[in-house]
Structures are given as structure tokens and as C-alpha cells.
Amino acid sequence: MRVFIVLAVVLTLAALLHPSATATNSNNSLKFFCSHTDYSGLCIKSIKEIAPRLKRANINIVLAILLHSIDVRARQGKAFTLWLTKQSHSRAKTLELLHDCVDFYDTALDNLASATKAIKAGDIDTRDAMLSSMISNFGSCEDGFNEFAIKSPLTDRITMLKNMVDNCLAIGELSRP
Numbered sequence: 001m002r003v004f005i006v007l008a009v010v011l012t013l014a015a016l017l018h019p020s021a022t023a024t025n026s027n028n029s030l031k032f033f034c035s036h037t038d039y040s041g042l043c044i045k046s047i048k049e050i051a052p053r054l055k056r057a058n059i060n061i062v063l064a065i066l067l068h069s070i071d072v073r074a075r076q077g078k079a080f081t082l083w084l085t086k087q088s089h090s091r092a093k094t095l096e097l098l099h100d101c102v103d104f105y106d107t108a109l110d111n112l113a114s115a116t117k118a119i120k121a122g123d124i125d126t127r128d129a130m131l132s133s134m135i136s137n138f139g140s141c142e143d144g145f146n147e148f149a150i151k152s153p154l155t156d157r158i159t160m161l162k163n164m165v166d167n168c169l170a171i172g173e174l175s176r177p
Helices: 002-017 026-034 040-050 059-085 092-121 124-147 155-173
Strands: none
Touching: 026 040, 026 059, 026 155, 040 059, 040 155, 059 092, 059 155, 092 124, 124 155
């Protein structure tokens, strides 16, 4: 989590030192970046939850904030999944699938850390590969439930996380030449 906070601070300072590379009107810039996504409402909400007083934004700042938001939501999702594994009323197969999902959350969080490092290094291809892998990680969790025709208790959380990552990929496309 410290990596995301440090990254956000560094990117914010960089933006302030180079105002020509940033949009000065926060609401307009958020609308601009988020309008390039399939889930613009979720994009704006995610940014405002993490950085409600954001004054300036560029692609790297927006991505850093969105990645931090994903980190928070993924950790909450993992904690909820672990809590579900401790419920005695769950069937054995459901418990097994929930434990699998905890592993998928861990892998997704590792991929998130790698995507963050790739942004710092300016490695767009690795950033996008790690973000795409996160969508697969979250999807694999749901696939396990679907395979056994078991209603997943995680569908809403997983769908939101996949949509949040999709937003990052869409905004990241703006940085491609």
C-alpha cells in the first residue's frame, strides 16, 4: 500500500512541477479521462473516493489513483472472502472455491504491484499485461463457481474490480503513441 501512496505523491509533485503537462480543471480532466472508459461513472467515483481534492490530473496521476482504489477494493474483497471461508454454513465445494478465490486475489494484488512498477518505469506493455492478467485472475474466481453451477457470493465485488481494471486499461491507451 505504501508503494501506491508514494507513487501518488511523486506523480502529484511531478504534475505540479510541470503544469503544461496537466489539466488544470480537475472536474473537466476527470471527465476527459473517464470518458474514454466503458465505466465512466465508476471511474469518476473511484478517483473522488481516493483523491477528493485533486486539483490537477494527468494520465499517470489518474492511473496511480485508480490503481490505489483497486488495491483498496481488492484487499476488502479478499478480507470478505476470507470471512466467508470461516462461515460454518458453507458447503465444502463452496469453501474450496472461496479458498481458490483468495489465491486469485493474492495473484491479482501481485500483478497490481507489478503494474505500478511498470508505470514508474514507463513500461506500457508490462503495465497492460499485468492489468489484463488481473482481469483474468478475477474472472477465474467466478469461473470456478460457474463450473459447478454454484451461485458466487463474490459476483458484485469481482465485477466491480474487473470494471475498475478495465477503466485503467482504457485510460492507459491514451498514453500509447
